[in-house]
Amino acid sequence: MKKRVLLSAIAAASLLAASPFSFAADDTFKIGLILPMTGQQASTGKQIAAAAHLYMAQNGSTVAGKKIELIIKDDAATPDVTKRLAQELIVNDKVNVIGGFGVTPAALAAAPIATQSKTPMVVMAAATSIITQASPYIVRTSFTLPQAAVAMGDWAPKNGIKKVVTLVSDYGPGIDAEKFFKERLIFNGGQVVEALRVPLRSPDFAPFLQKVRDLKPDALFVFVPSGAGAAVMKQFLERGMDKAGIKLIGTGDVTDDDQLNDMGDGALGVVTSHHYSASHNSATNKKFVAAFEAANKGMRPNFMAVGGYDGMRVIYEALKATKGKGTGDDLLAAMKGQIFESPRGPMFIDAQTRDVVQNIYIRKVEKVGGKLYNTEFDTLKDVKDPGKAK
């Protein structure tokens, strides 16, 4: 959309006669999070909202003389709604920063609004490589699928897994996972015998899993978005795939900490690659997990929660660095290059790409204190998004 058309659309949508892009009143700093609080991706919204509230409870709601106001809007992971909410938050609520974005299509829908209004946009969940290129105002605190998938493409063939079927949700992150896993697997002497894609909405895994059984690979590599892992695990086990000698591997989205403990002992031994496990062994993480569980009736934080928690940190620190007086461009500049210890381990916002550089861990589902966890047993340090090199 041309800038002028977009601006007039925004102005028309606004009830305010004032300049569409003037920011919040001087004494407040508004953060507008757009999250899937309902629908198929609701667990992502619930985790990120809880993490944002925890961050504020721990770090105060006054920063650099400004009162922080957190506004959370539900887009149900529907891109048209995301776009409308981004416009409303910026034009009507005059937020200083937008954040959240549970799925890739939602992040891509909001990106042009961030660009037009020069509003920093902190992507806390969505993980397709391309997202950070959709707007120069995007900073990402989640991860990228190529980061995680490449690590599994290295690990699998070195551990006796040569013949693999891939099964991914048929949209951005799934296609990234499929592509980058396959490339690295082949490089390491393995092969993908079949690449299956399942619809994102209401997927039925059964016919796909039957096909996998017939193909008898060493392993099935899976990417499904956070919240869908338990369904895959259930059907994988019901069909006796594990008993047929087919291993389940994937990016850590499939053994998501939000659902893992309810997946049952059939999940034991599943190996995945990811940037966060609730059992990550560091003092910072132990403190984070204990505080998160205490504030949320025992709910365990997953990788989405960490993306939200670190996203809030990036916003708070940018506000401090700009002494509460920054424009959108100043805040964005102060977000770039931030380096800190996250509950996930060391992390860094690459100033050039505005994307996250972080460790990727290889983990195995184990029982610890009677509960299922992704136990990290190997670390790839400071992994940049491999998608950016293409």
Ligand code: PHB
């Ligand atoms: C995405 O849509 O980018 C996405 C959603 C959930 C995940 C990973 C990626 O677990």
